[in-house]
Amino acid sequence: MLMRKSSLFLIYIILNILFLILLFTHASFEKKKDMQFLREKMEMVSKLQLADLCLFTEASYTRHLSQADLHTPFQDSPTSLEHFPSGSLVGPPRSLRKLNGKMD
Amino acid sequence: MAKWIERQRNIIDFTLSSLLRRKRKNIALIFVYIVVVFFLASVLFFTYSIKKEASMILQGSPDMIVQRMVAGRHELIPISHIDKIKGIRGVSSVKERLWGYYYDPIVGANYTLIVSDDSQLSVGKIIIGEGVSRTRLLFEGDAMEFKTYDGAIVDLEIESTLSQKSELVSSDLIVISGGDFRRLFGTPEGYATDLTLKVRNSRELPTIAVKIAELLPDSRQILRDEILRTYDAVFNWRGGIMMVILMGALLAFIIFAWDKASGLSLEERREIGILKAIGWETSDVLLMKFWEGMAVSLSSFLAGVIFAYIHVFFASSMLFEPVLKGWAVLYPHFKTVPFIDASQIIALFFLTVVPYTVATIIPSWRAATVDPDSVMRS
Numbered sequence: 001m002l003m004r005k006s007s008l009f010l011i012y013i014i015l016n017i018l019f020l021i022l023l024f025t026h027a028s029f030e031k032k033k034d035m036q037f038l039r040e041k042m043e044m045v046s047k048l049q050l051a052d053l054c055l056f057t058e059a060s061y062t063r064h065l066s067q068a069d070l071h072t073p074f075q076d077s078p079t080s081l082e083h084f085p086s087g088s089l090v091g092p093p094r095s096l097r098k099l100n101g102k103m104d
Numbered sequence: 105m106a107k108w109i110e111r112q113r114n115i116i117d118f119t120l121s122s123l124l125r126r127k128r129k130n131i132a133l134i135f136v137y138i139v140v141v142f143f144l145a146s147v148l149f150f151t152y153s154i155k156k157e158a159s160m161i162l163q164g165s166p167d168m169i170v171q172r173m174v175a176g177r178h179e180l181i182p183i184s185h186i187d188k189i190k191g192i193r194g195v196s197s198v199k200e201r202l203w204g205y206y207y208d209p210i211v212g213a214n215y216t217l218i219v220s221d222d223s224q225l226s227v228g229k230i231i232i233g234e235g236v237s238r239t240r241l242l243f244e245g246d247a248m249e250f251k252t253y254d255g256a257i258v259d260l261e262i263e264s265t266l267s268q269k270s271e272l273v274s275s276d277l278i279v280i281s282g283g284d285f286r287r288l289f290g291t292p293e294g295y296a297t298d299l300t301l302k303v304r305n306s307r308e309l310p311t312i313a314v315k316i317a318e319l320l321p322d323s324r325q326i327l328r329d330e331i332l333r334t335y336d337a338v339f340n341w342r343g344g345i346m347m348v349i350l351m352g353a354l355l356a357f358i359i360f361a362w363d364k365a366s367g368l369s370l371e372e373r374r375e376i377g378i379l380k381a382i383g384w385e386t387s388d389v390l391l392m393k394f395w396e397g398m399a400v401s402l403s404s405f406l407a408g409v410i411f412a413y414i415h416v417f418f419a420s421s422m423l424f425e426p427v428l429k430g431w432a433v434l435y436p437h438f439k440t441v442p443f444i445d446a447s448q449i450i451a452l453f454f455l456t457v458v459p460y461t462v463a464t465i466i467p468s469w470r471a472a473t474v475d476p477d478s479v480m481r482s
Contacts, residue, residue: 005121006114008120009120012403013403016406031442038157038161040269044266047220050165052273053161053335054233054276056428056430058431067326070176089430091338094334
């Protein structure tokens with residue numbers, strides 16, 4: 001006997017929801033497992049006195065985001081424009097945005 | 105209750121049959137919908153996880169960094185400033201920090217060289233990050249060649265590599281001894297790249313920063329709070345790619361909504377007319393349209409979210425990699441910790457499912473309230 005379309009739809013939705021719950025469970029286990037590595041990273045940051053994440057290595061101001069200064073857009077010459085892709089991906093450091101808040 | 109459930113099921117049966125009659129259009133619609141949800145959810149999962157991880161691991165960063173500025177650029181700072189800063193009440197320790205960038209012409213990558221005062225690293229030895237090891241194919245015991253500021257070649261032996269799990273902070277790092285660092289860059293004794301501070305009470309940080317600014321007018325102070333907030337807003341929605349993705353998603357939804365709200369197709373209007381003519385109530389038509397909206401949007405939403413999770417947390421955001429890499433030669437391979445919570449899913453649900461379902465119901469309500477005869481004739 002053919003299954004009703006509504007039953008198929010409900011089965012599909014329930015399976016998806018169950019899968020989503022499974023992913024949440026996976027996230028919870030992974031978080032617990034990764035805590036040890038997070039602590040390791042925290043210790044490394046503390047030991048080496050690091051201030052930034054290594055997300056983008058193409059330009060100094062995106063490698064060390066928090067260390068960027070007001071001259072960042074003019075790195076290479078007084079009229080040079082931003083040309084690294086990651087520079088357009090990330091926001092400027094907090095300290096600079098505080099200064100330029102009213103102009104933004 | 106059983107009667108109510110049976111009624112809903114009958115309407116769902118009918119709705120799905122109706123959707124299947126326009127198979128191609130609806131499959132295309134569901135595909136685009138899944139892609140839109142997938143990209144939105146991927147961005148949300150990725151950025152939230154990075155932000156969360158940054159806020160945790162950067163708790164260990166210095167309370168304050170003091171840098172000397174000359175003509176708007178970061179300059180070396182005299183180590184003698186340490187004593188001046190130590191004299192400020194509330195400062196518990198001040199350390200010099202030696203770090204810089206080294207461009208490797210062999211592979212065209214930039215490394216971050218840093219001196220660790222805690223490590224027992226002897227002169228002539230280095231510890232490298234996993235990214236450096238991968239890019240240069242160098243491992244423990246190998247020698248790495250460096251060109252000093254005066255053109256001499258120096259070979260430094262790799263003592264060990266930093267853990268692969270720490271790539272998010274250490275991929276491009278080369279930990280080096282103070283003596284080798286000065287030899288490489290010609291940094292004079294008595295100078296450091298910048299100074300780092302620990303304070304007794306973090307609430308005093310802004311006051312201490314003001315005092316340092318008065319004491320050393322050519323310096324700038326970077327507080328840990330600012331570092332944390334920088335990473336809290338690291339992928340700002342105004343950033344280039346974020347804007348492109350958000351605008352793309354927004355436009356897609358505008359097209360969906362416009363397609364729905366601008367009116368129903370002739371076939372759909374006729375269908376509503378026939379249903380009304382054979383005795384369906386307006387509420388039944390609306391219920392059918394509600395289930396139609398739900399069938400399309402809920403199934404697309406769930407599939408999109410699941411694919412996004414797999415993409416970000418199992419496949420290390422592989423679709424974002426070309427964007428994140430930019431022009432970098434050395435790219436850190438890191439797996440984000442799945443920091444997700446129900447609020448993210450709920451926000452996505454309200455952003456994607458609700459507008460579509462509403463946009464499906466409104467034009468149907470308009471069509472369902474007019475005379476069936478005129479609807480069928482139009």
